[in-house]
Amino acid sequence: MARTLIRRVAFGVIAVLGVAALAFLLEFVVPGDPARAIAPRAQSAAVLENIRIQLHLNRPLVVQFADYFSELFRGNLGTSYVQRQSVTGLIMPRLATTGWLALAGVVAEVIIGGALGILSTLYARVRAVVAAVNLTLLSLPQFVVGLLLLLIFGFRLHLAPVTGGAGPAEIVLPALTLGLVGAPWYAQIVADQMADSLASAYVRSAVAKGLSDRYILWRHVLRNVLSPAITMIGMDLGAYLSGVVTVEVVFGWPGIGLLAVDSLQNLDRPVVMGTVIVGAVAVVAFNLIADVLRMYVDPRTREEPA
Amino acid sequence: MSADPAMTASPSGHGRQAAALEADSLRVCYAGLPAVDGVSLRVEPGQVAALIGETSSGKSSLALGVARLLPSSAVVTGRVGIAGTDLAELPAREARRRRASLVGYIAQDAMAALNPVIPAGRQIAELFRVHRGLRRADADAQAVHELARVRIDRPDRVARAYPHQLSGGMRQRVMIAMAMALSPPLLIADEPTTALDVSTQAEILGLVGQLQAETGSGILWITHDMGVVAELADVVAVMYAGRIVEQGPARDVFDHPMHPYTHGLLRTRTDLRTGRPGAPLYQIEGSPPALSAGRVGCAFAPRCPRRTEICGESAPELRTHDQNLQAGNALSGAGPAREFAAAASPQKSASAAGPAADARRSGPTGADLTATGWLAACHHPEVSS
Numbered sequence: 001m002a003r004t005l006i007r008r009v010a011f012g013v014i015a016v017l018g019v020a021a022l023a024f025l026l027e028f029v030v031p032g033d034p035a036r037a038i039a040p041r042a043q044s045a046a047v048l049e050n051i052r053i054q055l056h057l058n059r060p061l062v063v064q065f066a067d068y069f070s071e072l073f074r075g076n077l078g079t080s081y082v083q084r085q086s087v088t089g090l091i092m093p094r095l096a097t098t099g100w101l102a103l104a105g106v107v108a109e110v111i112i113g114g115a116l117g118i119l120s121t122l123y124a125r126v127r128a129v130v131a132a133v134n135l136t137l138l139s140l141p142q143f144v145v146g147l148l149l150l151l152i153f154g155f156r157l158h159l160a161p162v163t164g165g166a167g168p169a170e171i172v173l174p175a176l177t178l179g180l181v182g183a184p185w186y187a188q189i190v191a192d193q194m195a196d197s198l199a200s201a202y203v204r205s206a207v208a209k210g211l212s213d214r215y216i217l218w219r220h221v222l223r224n225v226l227s228p229a230i231t232m233i234g235m236d237l238g239a240y241l242s243g244v245v246t247v248e249v250v251f252g253w254p255g256i257g258l259l260a261v262d263s264l265q266n267l268d269r270p271v272v273m274g275t276v277i278v279g280a281v282a283v284v285a286f287n288l289i290a291d292v293l294r295m296y297v298d299p300r301t302r303e304e305p306a
Numbered sequence: 307m308s309a310d311p312a313m314t315a316s317p318s319g320h321g322r323q324a325a326a327l328e329a330d331s332l333r334v335c336y337a338g339l340p341a342v343d344g345v346s347l348r349v350e351p352g353q354v355a356a357l358i359g360e361t362s363s364g365k366s367s368l369a370l371g372v373a374r375l376l377p378s379s380a381v382v383t384g385r386v387g388i389a390g391t392d393l394a395e396l397p398a399r400e401a402r403r404r405r406a407s408l409v410g411y412i413a414q415d416a417m418a419a420l421n422p423v424i425p426a427g428r429q430i431a432e433l434f435r436v437h438r439g440l441r442r443a444d445a446d447a448q449a450v451h452e453l454a455r456v457r458i459d460r461p462d463r464v465a466r467a468y469p470h471q472l473s474g475g476m477r478q479r480v481m482i483a484m485a486m487a488l489s490p491p492l493l494i495a496d497e498p499t500t501a502l503d504v505s506t507q508a509e510i511l512g513l514v515g516q517l518q519a520e521t522g523s524g525i526l527w528i529t530h531d532m533g534v535v536a537e538l539a540d541v542v543a544v545m546y547a548g549r550i551v552e553q554g555p556a557r558d559v560f561d562h563p564m565h566p567y568t569h570g571l572l573r574t575r576t577d578l579r580t581g582r583p584g585a586p587l588y589q590i591e592g593s594p595p596a597l598s599a600g601r602v603g604c605a606f607a608p609r610c611p612r613r614t615e616i617c618g619e620s621a622p623e624l625r626t627h628d629q630n631l632q633a634g635n636a637l638s639g640a641g642p643a644r645e646f647a648a649a650a651s652p653q654k655s656a657s658a659a660g661p662a663a664d665a666r667r668s669g670p671t672g673a674d675l676t677a678t679g680w681l682a683a684c685h686h687p688e689v690s691s
Contacts, residue, residue: 201418205484208375209433210406219432223423298423299468 001295001302008291012284019280020072020273024065027269037267038081055081068273077277078270080263087274091256095241095278097166098248098255101178102240104171105247106233108179113186114229120187121194122217134184146177146250164252174251178244182236189232193225227298234290241286242279324390326351326492326524327372332384334364334371339597341367343548344384346624349524349541351491356539356556357528358571360594364548365528366414369494372526373409374401389491406433410485410523412495416477420469426480427453427465433487449487456483457513475506479513486517493518493525499534511537532575536560544568547595547605550624554680564680564687566610604685612686624683 035042035051042048052058056067071078077087120130137145153173154162160173197203198221206216243257252258256275263271295302327349334342342364349355357365370376372386374393386392388408393401413419420429430452431445440448446465453461456479469477478498485493495514499507511534518525527538535542535556543553544565552565563569570590592609595601604610607617 201413201415202421204375205411205413205419205429205481206421206432207402208373208405208409208411209436209484210403211432211436212402215436220421220424224421227423300422300470 005288005292008288012288015284016277016280020069020277021065023273023276024068027272028061030267032267034081034267034269072277077274080268080271082263082266082268082271087270090259090271091274091278094254094256094259097253098241098244098257100166101171101174101244101247101253101255102237104175105178105182105240105244106236108175109182109186109236110229110233112179113183113188114190116183116187117190117194121191121198130187134187137180138184140181142177142181142246143250145180146174146247149173149177150250164254166254170251170253174244174247174253177247177250178240185232186229189228190225193228194221197221197224223297227294227301230290230293230297234286234288234293235283238283238286241282243275325349325387326353326389327355327526328385328387329368329372330385330387332368332371332386333382334367334376335381335383336367336379336597340548341380341597342371345545345548345550347526347543347550347553349492349526351524352518352522353540354518354525354527354538355541355543356535357526357543357545358530358532358535359545360530362594363545365530365545366496367548368545369411369496369526369528373411373494374405375411403437406437406490407488408490409492409494410488410490412478412481412485412493412498414497414500416474416481416498416501417469419481420477422469425466425468426472426477427461430465430480430484430487433484437488449483452483452487453480455486456480456517458483473506474502475509478502478506478510482510482514482517486521486523489521489523491523493523495525495527497529497531499531500529507534514538532572544571547601548597549605549683551606551684552682553624558680562688564682564689565606565684566612566686566688567606568682569688604683612688614686616685620685622683622685624681626679626681 033048034055034057035048038051039047042051049058056064059067068078077091079086080090083090116130116133120127150160150162150173153160161167161170164170203216203220206220211220241256243260244253244255245257245261247253248255248257249261256278260272260275262268263275291301325348327347329345329347332342332345332347333340345364345368347355347357347368357368359365367376367380371380371382372388374382374386376382382394386394391404391408393405393408396404420426427446427449430449431440431442434440434445434448435442438445438448450461450465453464458464458476458479464472464476464480469480472480481498499510502510514525515538525538527534529535539556541554542556542559543550544559544567545551546567552559552563552568559568560572563572567590570588573588574590590609595605595608601621603618603620604613604622607613610617
């Protein structure tokens, strides 16, 4: 188990570095001059050149690349071009803000999706309804769901704030948006796994043992659904932490996704790099955590691969 | 392979004691098609009844139908008494609660029949928590005790292991311990040794024999392995296309099979044992018929070497063919009073034999006869005198 973990961590580090390298190169493909973005009204070429020299943008790409990664290995993500502030200092509060939203969103999609999946498995009468709901949610883009919720609960019913921000009242609608859009996937795997499990020989054994339906559902069936659900939760948490751009833009949620969008528009390369790297780390970390949790709930995954 | 004398001993006084299993005209239909088509069967306490037949002959449907473990899509009719109780007559909840105390079910694939994410011991302990109201620690301890009972060394370790960490034989022992935990009067073993290697198979067979001697349960052992039958069984029922085509004391059926299908089954085994190397194995030509409603004639006729015109016209009844009933067969209750003239000539038509056979199959005497007599459902049984 320890060996598996070490290997997974090593792969994770390689993945993060690969993503960072790609992002770095990509920024130089994107047209635009950071110096002009920093000083849009500067008239003289000398001023712009001066800015480039300050930011080391005049050096060869290879040197800049080497510089950036040697700083990165020391844990330094650099300084924002625009905000004159360390990238780490900029990102960390945003990461926490997005973290709350990601967590709330995953909780929402697990509850909504889990309920839909369980209902459609246990009650044949609602199966068609659940399928229709799933299909509808799947085909609605995130921003449409978000704007709909905002219109109904914010502007019409005045139940939720519409001004943006990151308070406990403001989190409800964006989390619900993530929950609704993500729910069909959970509904599907829950329904599939439950159907497999209910048709299995071990559930027949449980029935033969005289256990009650409720007991069999909770102890025998849902435990077997947990493992794939955990994998998906890990993937979602990682992906959401690396930026739920659409939802953050629609609801004015000041998270890492908004920061990434702003920085891209400002050609604020160090901040863009920072958000990409933090996002990659989040994805790797949460997938790893999900794997470890799976080993806990499913003993079959504990064994070392031969 | 000699049978344990304790097991082959014929149970005495079964008329007074409720049979471990008494099935009467059991039918199991899927989508209107009969997988089990009117089977009557009786297993006495302490008896091993082997149910043999090819794949898809309806053996497993019969087993699950007896235990009332089939999905609701299957329609089960007929009476099934387990130690005098018919689960179908009880309210659903009570049937659910009492089933485990009445019948233990040992599945073919123990790996699939055990929950992969629950330790083996816990899966046995559940029984004691639900049925005996034991606390978790006590139930776990009792589960370890049950594992020791199926001759597992270090039962405490096996109790903590997950099914995938156990060997095939060990998993099957866990299954057996689970099925026998509440000492039910009837055990149904659905080809429990098929997936095991030969030496493990022998161990499991020995174990079941020993346990049965201790508990006196009746066992319905489903198999297509004649070696297993020879090892364990007191009585044999041969199933074909959802019906029992021959049944009787294991020795009689083995030595003088009456039904051509039984004949064929046994010949496949004889060839394996005595055949010369390189000689082609005997096999029954063709394959069993698909499920169908309203079949006319004998289901085995298309594959039967002894078929005649009558075989395509009427289905043969399960009935005795008395000249085979020799003294010393220990067929208690199936004495001369059941002499059956119509069966004297194997060529006699079914129309003559039918009503009489029907009379024998219905009612308590009929059930009694099916348990102990030697019967075949064939227009032209092979009768040796």
